[in-house]
Amino acid sequence: MAILKWLDANFEEFLMVTLLALMTIIMGIQVCARYVFNYSLSWSEEVTRYLFIWSAFMSVSYCTKKCISIKIEQVAELMSKRGKAFIKLINHTIEIIFFIYMIPYAMAYLQSSIQSGQLSPAVKIPMYFVQAAPLFSFTLAAFRIVQRWVIEFNIVRKG
Numbered sequence: 629m630a631i632l633k634w635l636d637a638n639f640e641e642f643l644m645v646t647l648l649a650l651m652t653i654i655m656g657i658q659v660c661a662r663y664v665f666n667y668s669l670s671w672s673e674e675v676t677r678y679l680f681i682w683s684a685f686m687s688v689s690y691c692t693k694k695c696i697s698i699k700i701e702q703v704a705e706l707m708s709k710r711g712k713a714f715i716k717l718i719n720h721t722i723e724i725i726f727f728i729y730m731i732p733y734a735m736a737y738l739q740s741s742i743q744s745g746q747l748s749p750a751v752k753i754p755m756y757f758v759q760a761a762p763l764f765s766f767t768l769a770a771f772r773i774v775q776r777w778v779i780e781f782n783i784v785r786k787g
């Protein structure tokens with residue numbers, strides 16, 4: 629149970645830090661290889677690009693979990709705690725509609741990638757590993773929105 633609580637609290641952060649560390653290590657090795665050994669790695673930029681794509685999509689879920697989005701705080705600051713929760717509830721409802729709308733498109737994108745059998749040029753990994761990022765991210769973001777929605781709904785209900 630402690631593992632599930634830890635994952636709930638830290639999953640996105642853990643993945644993003646891990647991906648950033650991997651990108652840093654890979655690019656550090658590439659720089660060292662290029663300038664110290666006069667040898668360039670053919671795969672480093674490609675792998676770093678794919679890690680960056682996953683990191684960018686993971687940030688969608690992270691921002692959703694932390695309620696970081698483009699919004700006007702001045703209006704919410706004028707309201708009571710219950711009023712703020714109501715505004716957030718409306719915002720979360722719009723967000724969940726958006727992500728539920730996007731999930732089938734992300735799934736179709738992933739399925740087309742699986743069917744194509746395309747491999748990455750340098751590393752020769754299936755491209756669906758990279759193109760699974762939107763589906764994974766949108767699904768996780770929808771889950772996080774539902775979590776936030778329940779929290780805000782309870783605040784509105786209890787007052």
